[in-house]
Amino acid sequence: VLSVRSFSPAEGLFTDLESRIKGKRIVVLKWDAVPVLDAGGLDAFQRFVKRLPEGCELRISNLEFQPLRTMARAGIKPIPGRLTFFPNRTEALADLLS
Numbered sequence: 001v002l003s004v005r006s007f008s009p010a011e012g013l014f015t016d017l018e019s020r021i022k023g024k025r026i027v028v029l030k031w032d033a034v035p036v037l038d039a040g041g042l043d044a045f046q047r048f049v050k051r052l053p054e055g056c057e058l059r060i061s062n063l064e065f066q067p068l069r070t071m072a073r074a075g076i077k078p079i080p081g082r083l084t085f086f087p088n089r090t091e092a093l094a095d096l097l098s
Contacts (some may be wrong), residue, residue, distance in 0.1 A: 031063045
């Protein structure tokens with residue numbers, strides 16, 4: 001589980017994440033420390049999702065209101081087996097811990 005701190009240098013953050021998720025089947029990003037998602041961060045996020053390795057699922061948890069609203073306005077929706085959203089980390093990990 002990676003805790004995302006800020007999307008100020010969004011491109012650099014996602015580039016770093018790309019190098020850390022190789023070979024992972026599930027990646028959980030906890031967004032509780034991301035109060036604002038701007039256009040640059042949104043663009044970087046969308047490109048990151050498109051570049052996820054085949055067979056890797058990104059799970060977003062603890063999304064704050066403003067980033068959630070920004071994603072909703074941009075039409076970002078769950079993609080089965082690729083991108084899912086959870087209210088908290090416990091639920092994001094539930095199927096792995098049972």
